[in-house]
Every structure is written in C-alpha cells, then in structure tokens.
Amino acid sequence: MRKQKRWVIIPVTTAVLLALAGCGGQDTNTAAEHTPSATAGDQIGSGNNSIDSTASQSNAGGATSNTDTSNGDTATTSNTETSGTKSGSAETSQHEATISDVVKEIRSQVKMKNVVMPTSFNLEKGKHLGAYIGTNTAADFQVNFYATDKALPVNDSSLSSSSGLTPLASYEVKTYKDPDSTGIFPETDLNNIPQEMTVDLGHGIKGMVEGAAGSQYLTWMEGRWTLQIRSVSEDNMNNPGIAKKMVEYLESHTLPAPKDKGFVSVNYPSGGKSVNVVISWQNGQQIHQLKTSLVPNEALGIVASVK
Secondary structure: OOOOOOOOOOOHHHHHHHHHHOOOOOOOOOOOOOOOOOOOOOOOOOOOOOOOOOOOOOOOOOOOOOOOEOOEOOOOOOOOOOOOOOOOHHHHHHHHHHHHHHHHHHHHHOOOOOOOOOOOOOOOOOOEEEEEEEEEOOOOEEEEEEEEOOOOOOOOHHHOHHHOOOOOEEEEEEEOOOHHHHOOOOOOOOOOOOHHHEEEOOOOOEEEEEEEOOEEEEEEEEOOEEEEEEEEHHHOOOHHHHHHHHHHHOOOOOOOOOOOEEEEEEEOOOOOOOOEEEEEEEEOOEEEEEEEOOOHHHHHHHHHOOO
16 A cells, blocks of 8 residues: 655745755655556465365455466456555455345345355456346255446346346356266376376376367366366467466365365367356265356356355
8 A cells, every 4th residue: 555645844934944955855756656566367275285175265355367378378467456556445345345245145045055155256446246046946046146337236137137247157056866967077087197198287286188179178186176178279278377377376275175076167269268167066966066257266266265
C-alpha cells in the first residue's frame, strides 16, 4: 500500500528564508509511479506432494489469469493489485464478505445434507459473485456461479439458464447407484513408464506423454488424484510447461481428499486459445464435479476452497 505523504506546514517567514538559502527543494517523489509486483502463475499445492490432505487454502484477493500457449510458459496476470493502486483492506474484506454471504445463502437453500461447495473465487475488481441453483434435491445438487456487475440474490431470474450467460464455473454433487458406471475416472497405471515417454514435472513427480488420434496427452498422479492434459498435436502446446505450473501450484494448496479417486481433466480444443477444465472426485456413491473454462490453476484454486 502506498504510504500517505505527510505535509509539513512551515511558517511563511521560515519558508522564505529556506528558499533564499537554497534548501526548499521540490518533492521528487510526487510524480513517481508506484508499480506493485505481481506474481505470475497461481500457487496451489500440499507441500508433501500429496493432494489428499483435507486442509484447503485459496486466495480470493485478486483475479489471476494464466494463458499457457504453444510457445511455452507464457503467463498473463491480471490482478486487482496491478492497476497501480492496491485495494485497501476494507475493500478486500467487503469483497470476501460478499462471496461468503452468497455461499451462506446457497447453504440455507440446499436440501442435501452435509453438502460441501466452493467458498472462494477470484473476481475482478468491481465484480460480484452470483449463483443460480439448477438442481436441488436430497440426492443431487447443482449450482452455477457467475461474475456479475452488481450484487444479486441467489436464483435471481437474470441468472437462469435461459439468460444465455456463461457461468464462471458449474459445481454439482450427484448420487449414483454405481459410480463406476459413469466412466468419469480412467484406469491409470503409471508405475512403469517407458523412459522415452517420461517427463520430469518437478517435486519428484513423473508424468507420461503419449499421442493418439491427432491428440497429445500428459498424465501424472498425485495421491489418489489422476491429472491429465490433452491438446491437439498440430497446435504444439507445451503440455509439460502447463503441467509443471499445476504441480507447483499444488505444492502450496490442497484439493479435497477423495475417499475413492479423483480426476483433473484439462482439455485444450483446436487452436489452444481456450480450455475446458473438469475436476471430479468420488466419495462413496457421491461424485463431486466442477466444470469451468478458467485456466487450470484458477480451477484448482476453486476446488481447493471446497468445504
């Protein structure tokens, strides 16, 4: 935060004498630009290479957007603190309180017992969290989250599916008689990866690269979680670079601990200009799932806040 300048009032006579003596210098800091530093890339992980910890951490202080391109680890960061003036603590507290109020209102309407949901979102300055509950039964629950220009009550008609608005993220919890029949979780064996298919992702984690039907895949495991990046081969996306950012992010934040299994699917359509992220985890007969077009680390951050 920029320190406030303190103006010292000097009696006129003293000021004149100082001017005559050549001591009344101009404040050279008046025109100085304050440029706060921004950290590119989201930081989320567990510190011990395990994502199964039940503790979750997420920062709702600013909106960060990382765009991984085919040329490597290019990162574009947009943060509420990079516009030249940092947000004050009062504004940040009000921002967080608004999200907390929305989450509290959703909980009061949900029919499912002991439901958990995202509690933190990175919103641009001036944006508010909106929510519309699409499914609400004792067995199934689904809600769309939006970034809105003004505060709206949960289930405001302007946020219905017919509005045509694109959700910031969609979150659901569904109960299945046979969760294995969904085909959501792939069978993954990374115990003996051929040397030519192995890539070092840092922190002792090895990934497997492979290509099939015009696509390139990079898959790795952390605890009970399987993580996979898919892109179109001709786009030459830097999948290892993207994966390394995700691994690093998961070193300081933790995803929910699935009692059975979890899967993070990052899919870059042709061109690599957009991304679809689906994060799923199974607890008994329930499958939790987050869908979003936000960059991978921001999607991981939302899931890390689930409680």
